[in-house]
Amino acid sequence: MDMTWDAQRDWPLLESGLAGRLRRDCMEEWERFIHHPFVRGLADGTLPENAFRNFLIQDYLYLVQYTRACALSVHKSTTVEDMRAAAALVSGILDTELPLHVNYCTGWGIDEDMLRRAPESLELLAYSRFILDRAQTGDLLDLLVTLAPCMIGYGEIGARLHADPATRRDGNPYWSWIALYGGQEFTDLVEGGIHRLNRVGAQYGADARYPMLRAEFNTAVRLEAAFWEAGQGTGV
Numbered sequence: 001m002d003m004t005w006d007a008q009r010d011w012p013l014l015e016s017g018l019a020g021r022l023r024r025d026c027m028e029e030w031e032r033f034i035h036h037p038f039v040r041g042l043a044d045g046t047l048p049e050n051a052f053r054n055f056l057i058q059d060y061l062y063l064v065q066y067t068r069a070c071a072l073s074v075h076k077s078t079t080v081e082d083m084r085a086a087a088a089l090v091s092g093i094l095d096t097e098l099p100l101h102v103n104y105c106t107g108w109g110i111d112e113d114m115l116r117r118a119p120e121s122l123e124l125l126a127y128s129r130f131i132l133d134r135a136q137t138g139d140l141l142d143l144l145v146t147l148a149p150c151m152i153g154y155g156e157i158g159a160r161l162h163a164d165p166a167t168r169r170d171g172n173p174y175w176s177w178i179a180l181y182g183g184q185e186f187t188d189l190v191e192g193g194i195h196r197l198n199r200v201g202a203q204y205g206a207d208a209r210y211p212m213l214r215a216e217f218n219t220a221v222r223l224e225a226a227f228w229e230a231g232q233g234t235g236v
């Protein structure tokens, strides 16, 4: 029996709807993002600690900007249902994801104040300001499309690594990272985000706007891969 987890097979909600279509149509870039060597190093625990530390500090700062963009999706929502979903994402990041970053950093003697004052990398600036630009100048659909690779990608990586028997659990310093992104709470947020994107896509005429939406999604996916590269110290 195949014990590995595969989004195409095990996440039926990606089969139809805008989220699945965007992911399929950017598959080359998507694969580069979710199967990046950085991710393999997390799975087998061989990623050098300083690469993970670089990444996590930048990721803390990235998540702060990402949360601001998510907050704009509360503002741009036109139904109470969508507002609740957007607000749940904001609190999921503030109350679950950021504390993971703070906990790891505390273990290295880096407190939250030092995290806030860390200089932003060019990759972080490019990615977060791209998202904030779409948040401010696009409509709700542009914004959700731009936010999607971050959520769906980490949900997919987390679910795959969490289910894969080849992932090292015992003594893997990155297991709590994997457990968070592969855990039920994050999975529920991602699945809620996919349903919301599909719903808003249908309401906002995604088919007619598809080339532009695909370009937005593709840019965000490429910026995700660049973010791993920067963590490894191979970025600019």
Ligand SMILES: Cc1ncc(CN)c(N)n1
Binding pocket: 059, 062, 063, 097, 149, 150, 151, 154, 224, 227
């Ligand atoms: C760069 C990046 N992309 C996605 C995630 C998952 N929210 C994250 N923490 N950081």
